[in-house]
Structures are given as C-alpha cells and as structure tokens.
Amino acid sequence: MISLTEVRKEYPGGVVALDGVSLEIGGGELVAIVGPSGSGKSTMLNMLGTLDRPTSGGVRIAGYDTARLSDAQLSALRARRIGFVFQQFHLSPGVSALENVADGLLYCGRRPAERRRRATAALERVGLGHRVRHRPSELSGGERQRVALARAVVGDPPLLLADEPTGSLDSAAGAGVMDLLLDLHAAGTTVVLITHDREIAERLPRRVHMRDGRMVQDSAAPPLAAVNARRALAGDRGGSTAIANERQAP
Amino acid sequence: MTAAVLHPARMWPGDLLKVGAVGLRTRPLRATLSALGIAIGIAAMVAVVGISASSRADLDRTLDALGTNLLTVGPGRTMFGADAQLPEESEAMVGRIGPVTAVAAVGRVSSARVYRTRLIPAAQSGGITTFAARIPLLATVGATLRSGTWLNDATARYPAVVLGASAANRLGIGHAGPDVRVLIGGVYFTVVGILEPVALAPELDPAALIGWAAAQSTLRFDGHPTTIYTRAAEAQVEAVRDVLGATANPRSPNEVEVSRPSDALPAKRAAGEAFTGLLLGLGAVALLVGGVGVANTMVISVLERRAEIGLRRSLGATRGQIRIQFLAESLLLSALGGVGGALLGAAVTAGYAMYQDWPPVTPAVALFGGVAATLVIGGLAGLYPALRAARLSPTEALAAT
Numbered sequence: 001m002i003s004l005t006e007v008r009k010e011y012p013g014g015v016v017a018l019d020g021v022s023l024e025i026g027g028g029e030l031v032a033i034v035g036p037s038g039s040g041k042s043t044m045l046n047m048l049g050t051l052d053r054p055t056s057g058g059v060r061i062a063g064y065d066t067a068r069l070s071d072a073q074l075s076a077l078r079a080r081r082i083g084f085v086f087q088q089f090h091l092s093p094g095v096s097a098l099e100n101v102a103d104g105l106l107y108c109g110r111r112p113a114e115r116r117r118r119a120t121a122a123l124e125r126v127g128l129g130h131r132v133r134h135r136p137s138e139l140s141g142g143e144r145q146r147v148a149l150a151r152a153v154v155g156d157p158p159l160l161l162a163d164e165p166t167g168s169l170d171s172a173a174g175a176g177v178m179d180l181l182l183d184l185h186a187a188g189t190t191v192v193l194i195t196h197d198r199e200i201a202e203r204l205p206r207r208v209h210m211r212d213g214r215m216v217q218d219s220a221a222p223p224l225a226a227v228n229a230r231r232a233l234a235g236d237r238g239g240s241t242a243i244a245n246e247r248q249a250p
Numbered sequence: 251m252t253a254a255v256l257h258p259a260r261m262w263p264g265d266l267l268k269v270g271a272v273g274l275r276t277r278p279l280r281a282t283l284s285a286l287g288i289a290i291g292i293a294a295m296v297a298v299v300g301i302s303a304s305s306r307a308d309l310d311r312t313l314d315a316l317g318t319n320l321l322t323v324g325p326g327r328t329m330f331g332a333d334a335q336l337p338e339e340s341e342a343m344v345g346r347i348g349p350v351t352a353v354a355a356v357g358r359v360s361s362a363r364v365y366r367t368r369l370i371p372a373a374q375s376g377g378i379t380t381f382a383a384r385i386p387l388l389a390t391v392g393a394t395l396r397s398g399t400w401l402n403d404a405t406a407r408y409p410a411v412v413l414g415a416s417a418a419n420r421l422g423i424g425h426a427g428p429d430v431r432v433l434i435g436g437v438y439f440t441v442v443g444i445l446e447p448v449a450l451a452p453e454l455d456p457a458a459l460i461g462w463a464a465a466q467s468t469l470r471f472d473g474h475p476t477t478i479y480t481r482a483a484e485a486q487v488e489a490v491r492d493v494l495g496a497t498a499n500p501r502s503p504n505e506v507e508v509s510r511p512s513d514a515l516p517a518k519r520a521a522g523e524a525f526t527g528l529l530l531g532l533g534a535v536a537l538l539v540g541g542v543g544v545a546n547t548m549v550i551s552v553l554e555r556r557a558e559i560g561l562r563r564s565l566g567a568t569r570g571q572i573r574i575q576f577l578a579e580s581l582l583l584s585a586l587g588g589v590g591g592a593l594l595g596a597a598v599t600a601g602y603a604m605y606q607d608w609p610p611v612t613p614a615v616a617l618f619g620g621v622a623a624t625l626v627i628g629g630l631a632g633l634y635p636a637l638r639a640a641r642l643s644p645t646e647a648l649a650a651t
Contacts, residue, residue, distance in 0.1 A: 046645045049564065051643075051648070052644070052645045069256065071568065071569060072258045072568045072570070073256040073257075075258050075563070075566050075567060075568040075569075075571075076257055076259070076566060077256055077566075078563075078564060078565070078566040079258065079259065079565065079566020080566070082564075084561075084564045086561075086648070090557055090558070090560075090561040090648075092272065092276070093276060094272070094275050094276040095275075106261070106269070107258070107261070107562075107565055107566035107568075107571065108566065109259025109260060111262070112262070112264065151565075
C-alpha cells in the first residue's frame with residue numbers, strides 16, 4: 001500500500017524534516033507513527049497523503065509512483081484512495097453533518113443524491129445516524145471528529161491517514177474515535193495514525209518511532225520481508241487484531 | 251496492484267454553484283455589503299440611462315401630441331439693422347399656400363401694459379405683453395384652456411382678454427369670470443379665459459391675448475402681425491418652410507424669420523444630455539469602487555479560508571477546482587450586486603418618471619449591459635484571489651489554523 005524509499009524532505013532555509021526514511025506499510029495494516037513534536041511525523045503525513053512532494057527519494061502509494069503523477073493526478077489519487085482525519089476536524093461551520101460528510105465525495109464525480117445516500121450510511125457507521133441534520137456547532141468534540149471520520153471514509157478509501165485524531169478530545173471521546181479506527185482497520189482499511197501519545201500508540205499492532213527526521217524504531221522492523229511473507233501466507237489481519245485485543249484486555 | 255491511469259473527476263455545474271456560494275452563505279453580512287457596493291454603481295448607471303430614456307420618451311409623446319408641423323413666421327431685421335415689419339396682408343397670403351392647413355396671426359400691441367388695477371404703480375407692469383390674436387390661434391398652436399373660454403367672433407370685438415398661464419400667475423388671477431377684469435393700456439378688459447402653458451409657443455405664456463378688432467378700436471393697434479403660426483401637411487413641412495419667407499413678405503423676403511418650434515425641444519434636451527454623460531461617468535466610478543470592494547472581500551476570503559482550501563485539496567480538489575470555486579464566488583457576489591442594482595435602478599427610474607409624469611422607460615440594453623458589466627468586474631476582481639488560492643500548497647493551507 002505504502003512504500004517510502006530513502007525519502008528526504010528539506011524545507012527552504014535548510015531545515016531537514018525527513019532524512020532518508022524508508023518504510024513499507026502493507027495493505028490492511030494499522031500503524032502508529034509516534035514521535036515528539038519536530039520529529040518529522042507531520043511531514044511524514046504530508047508525504048503519505050501526497051500533499052507534498054519529497055526533495056528526494058521515492059513515494060509509492062496504492063501502486064502509484066507519486067513522482068510521476070501530475071498535481072491534478074495526485075488530487076485524483078487523494079480523492080479516490082486516501083481519506084484524511086485532522087486534529088482540528090476541519091468541518092464547514094455553516095452546513096449540516098450530512099453535507100459535511102457528502103463533501104468527502106465532492107471531487108469524485110458522484111451525483112449529489114448518491115453522495116447524500118452514502119453520507120447517511122457513513123454517519124450511521126460512526127454512530128451518528130441521529131445527528132445527520134445537526135451543524136458542527138451543535139455537536140460535541142467527539143461527535144465532530146466522528147463526522148470528520150465519516151467524511152474521510154465515505155468514499156471507501158483503501159488508506160486512512162489520521163493526524164492526532166484524538167489530540168483535541170477528552171479521553172472518553174478519544175477512546176470512541178480510537179474504537180472506530182480499530183473497526184475500520186478490522187474491515188480492511190489500511191490505517192496510519194500519527195500521534196505523539198505513546199499510550200495510544202501502545203494499543204496499535206505496529207509502531208514506527210520518529211526522532212529528528214529519522215525512523216529510530218519500527219516494532220515490525222525485524223525482518224520486514226518475513227512479516228510480509230507471513231502475511232501473504234496466513235492473511236495477517238486476524239492475527240494483528242488479536243494482538244490489539246490482547247493489549248486492550250488488561 | 252495494477253495502477254490505472256488517474257483522471258480527476260469533473261465537478262457538476264450545480265456543485266460548482268453550491269461550492270461558489272459557500273463563502274456567501276457563511277458570511278452573509280460581508281457578502282451583502284460588498285454586493286451592495288456593486289449594486290449602487292449599477293443602480294446609478296441604470297437610473298441615469300433610464301431617466302434620460304424616460305424623458306426622451308416623454309418628449310416623443312409630447313411631440314406626437316403637439317405635432318412637428320407647426321411653423322412660425324416673424325419679422326426679422328432690415329438690411330440696416332432696424333426692426334422689420336410683416337405686411338398686413340401677410341397672414342392671408344400665407345393662408346393661400348396649398349399645403350398650409352391652418353394659419354393664425356398675433357400682433358404685438360407694444361404700447362399696452364397690463365395691470366391688475368389702477369392702484370399698481372406704472373413701473374410694475376410685470377413684463378406681460380399684449381397681443382392681438384386671431385380666433386384660430388388656439389387650435390393652430392395646440393393650446394388648451396385652464397379656465398373660461400377662448401375668444402370668439404363676438405368677444406373679439408369687445409374688451410375681453412384671455413391670459414397666458416404665467417401672465418395669469420403674475421396678475422394673481424386664478425380663474426376667468428365676468429367680474430374678473432384687468433387694465434390693459436388704460437382700459438378695463440374682462441378675463442374670459444386662462445390658458446395652460448403652451449409647449450410649442452412659450453411666448454404666449456406671459457401674454458394677454460385680445461381680439462384683433464378690439465385691439466384696433468380701443469388700443470390703436472397698427473394691424474401688422476408679429477408672428478404668424480401655420481400648420482402644414484406633415485409631408486410638405488420643409489417645402490412650405492422654403493416658400494414662407496417670400497410669401498409673407500414678397501417685397502423683402504430677407505426680412506422674414508421662419509422657424510419650427512418643435513426643433514427647439516430636442517435641442518433643449520440635448521443640453522441635458524451632457525449632464526447625463528457626467529452622471530453616467532459618476533456611476534461608472536461607483537461601479538469601479540464596488541469592484542475594488544469585491545476584490546478586497548475575495549482577498550480576505552482566501553486568507554481566512556486557507557484551512558478550507560487545504561481540506562478541499564486533501565479531499566481531492568485540483569488546483570483548477572479551487573481556482574474556479576473562488577472565481578465562481580466572485581462572480582456570484584457581483585452578479586448578486588448587478589441584478590440587485592439593475593432592479594434598484596429600474597425602480598428609481600419608475601419612481602422618478604412617475605413623479606415627473608413621464609412614461610417610465612428602462613432600456614433592456616442598460617439592464618443587461620449593467621449585469622454583464624458586473625460579471626466582467628466580478629471576473630477581474632476574483633481572478634487574482636482565485637489564482638492565489640489555487641497556488642497555495644495543501645500543506646501550507648492546512649497548517650494555517
């Protein structure tokens with residue numbers, strides 16, 4: 001699903017945000033990218049989400065070599081293959097939850113009626129079937145983030161990128177959003193969660209630790225090839241969920 | 251995974267409209283105010299054009315009612331610069347020209363001053379002229395009576411007078427009647443009628459009109475006409491005009507002045523047209539200021555909505571789709587102002603025309619031209635902000651919160 005090879009991102013002024021990062025994430029994985037602020041994890045999200053291009057190195061997303069795609073083609077890739085969840089929700093204040101979620105399909109070329117139908121389904125999926133007509137200002141923080149989550153997955157993207165999705169929420173609301181992410185993962189979506197919160201990261205089957213623009217630790221690192229092979233053999237999904245459940249248990 | 255070639259999807263036109271209206275919906279006050287700027291400019295221009303067109307329509311209506319076939323003949327000057335006179339027979343001679351359908355002369359009784367009573371000092375004559383008038387004058391110049399009756403064969407022999415509109419005003423006479431009398435040349439005349447203002451012969455407004463015979467018998471009128479009013483068949487007006495001088499005064503045709511009063515009315519209007527151009531210019535300046543207001547609103551809108559732009563980019567909007575969203579917003583904003591302004595301008599025109607008793611006319615060209623102008627202005631005003639919005643990189647935009 002995701003393949004980064006020797007990705008380097010240098011901003012004007014000489015700041016090196018990513019310094020030669022290589023990372024493979026397979027389809028259906030649930031991965032946390034953990035690190036303190038300034039570690040390069042947000043830049044990482046921009047690379048994974050094709051919101052920015054690397055200074056050097058290769059980024060392959062969903063089988064596409066992003067270096068060879070035009071800006072418009074990258075937009076199309078985001079429209080169809082990638083869903084985003086942000087810490088600040090980024091909901092339109094003036095319109096209902098339904099319209100906000102339906103906007104997730106605005107750039108996919110679907111007709112308005114179909115967009116609304118799928119948005120209703122997505123809202124039901126995140127447990128907000130009763131809040132369809134409410135505006136963001138009439139919703140709690142946790143509900144807002146669930147609306148944003150519904151918007152991210154309304155087009156059934158194979159890849160979901162979540163940037164500190166629980167960062168603005170209290171622990172109960174945060175747990176609710178985390179449960180939804182786990183459900184999505186269980187349903188087959190590749191989920192990459194970016195967080196500075198080690199506690200949240202501990203709940204996930206794979207953790208990639210970042211520091212100063214470098215990957216310092218990957219819990220699945222040992223023989224990555226072996227992991228992939230095992231996954232290919234046995235359909236790893238059930239296994240990783242089992243691990244997640246084990247960690248939740250105590 | 252096989253990678254199919256990616257194509258960004260097109261947006262439906264309805265979606266484009268909806269996305270373009272997001273800014274207007276979420277900030278209605280600001281949208282209204284910047285649309286108002288445009289609306290004022292358009293309203294000013296539409297109203298100026300509309301009022302000028304209404305006044306022209308009124309003039310056309312007046313000319314239709316009055317006719318453009320009235321010609322007047324008056325004495326000019328002799329070769330030596332002295333005032334000329336028309337011969338006494340000139341009226342009859344003019345009447346014998348074939349296409350002339352009506353003729354009526356007035357003759358100035360220069361010695362006769364008009365006063366309300368004997369108690370008025372002689373110097374306060376009020377500038378009222380006394381004319382001896384022929385009976386057909388009323389019909390020939392198309393005058394109407396406000397009060398009383400016109401002279402007839404009987405009253406024309408006796409001291410009876412019909413006052414022009416402003417003459418009656420100056421004398422303080424509101425209506426005609428057997429007991430209403432004015433002093434003309436020292437003789438009391440009974441006021442038998444008062445005229446409405448005469449559009450084609452305004453010189454009759456400050457006049458006292460008495461019978462030809464009465465003028466000769468009581469005021470020693472010399473019998474020389476000073477103006478001969480004639481109506482000619484419409485198609486022959488120019489031909490009649492050419493022979494009028496020679497006919498009225500065969501001995502010295504150069505001492506005759508012929509004019510067509512209906513020509514003076516458009517000339518009067520043309521003087522007002524320069525003013526219209528000035529007002530139109532002011533309206534254009536207002537429109538320009540409105541356009542700057544829209545540009546300002548759009549620049550601020552783009553700055554404020556960077557996070558929204560970033561989100562839309564993350565949802566898969568292309569640069570082109572962001573660009574067209576903000577362009578659509580600018581066009582909507584100014585179209586709103588344009589349509590509002592056109593309606594306002596039409597309403598102002600209708601109100602003013604009604605107040606002036608003109609037929610209200612708002613040329614379609616002004617309405618559509620006004621709305622089209624706002625679209626051009628909206629496009630220009632929105633272009634730079636839209637380009638800026640599209641140039642914004644998604645990461646930069648998302649980091650803006």
